[in-house]
Amino acid sequence: MSASPPRSLHDLSFAAMENELRAAGVSAHHAKALWRALHFHGALDPLGHDGFSPPLQRWLASAVGEGKEFFLDAPEVVVESHSSDLLTRKFLLRLRDGHCIETVLMGYDGRHTACVSTQVGCAMGCVFCATGQMGFVRHLRPGEIIAQVLHARRVLHASDPQRRLRNLVLMGMGEPLHNYAAVMQALDAISNVRGINIGPSKISISTVGVVPGILRMAEESRPYRLAVSLHGSTEAERAALVPVSKQWNLAELISACRTYGTLTGKRIFVEWTLVAGRNDSLETAGRLAELLSGMDVHINLIPLNPTSGFGGTPSTAGHAFQRVLRAAGFPCTLRQRRGIDVAAGCGQLQAAKRL
């Protein structure tokens, strides 16, 4: 029995894993085999994994398992649903403490993408978002973020072992930059070439606009893609949909995005959920183009997924809105409402379970 609360083996960075082994009197070079088993093979039971050296096997037997120092993050599938075209599969996963999070696996045009959560609930309170309507429960640990990707990859390989999970978006439940350290540690592991090995340029972090987090990503030269959920072209328009705009207002956010662009030389993805009568007029599109002028951005227009806690309705002006932005020279995509039949919108499976 260990005295301190058990810890997740998936929470250990490679260096921390080496340290744990060393501290237990096991040579640190065994960390390579253990890391590979957990992150490359996605082993759910490292004890049953072939090819470990006897010292590593002894350490695993003594340190990992019920009542011992370490456990594995292997969330249980509570609900699984898929879209009628089978291209979107959504999982409600139960964590060790009973809280549930959502993970989505999408496969379009031969590209397979996992969409994972970074928090249980969210503190940012965007009015149209089912997760925002739940409020904040807690941050996820790195291991809980990694385990979602491992689960998605396992499901993908079960359908066809040749398929590779190449893309990851942090667009599930929660605000990634509100859980900065855990998210970055998880992404370091997920992009590790000896592990899951998703290229950093294929990983997108979507933020509601946590200004200090955006600047920190630039200062730390994080190699991931940044998506910023803007949703409003004036302070008032944005604040009505995104309450956290009162903390980091639109002017500050745009300035942080410009700094990010200058420091990193990277394109920013702007996310815009279109809500009828709230942010879908042609004037708004024109103001948005002005706001973003001179920036290297790609604008993604997202059709609203109706949620029980929000009375707004989906816009029918998507194409016209897109035309204004394109005419102003911005690459702009109008997303399809894919997966709507599995309530694929953020936080909606969780919300449906509560009903």
Ligand code: SAH
């Ligand atoms: N917290 C981050 C990432 C998770 S939300 C963020 O806000 O960016 C991912 C994206 O889904 C965001 O752009 C968000 O605005 C959008 N979204 C959330 N609920 C939605 C809904 N009901 N309909 C359409 N888009 C939604």
Ligand code: SF4
């Ligand atoms: Fe949180 Fe993103 Fe939902 Fe806003 S849209 S409440 S930031 S998860």
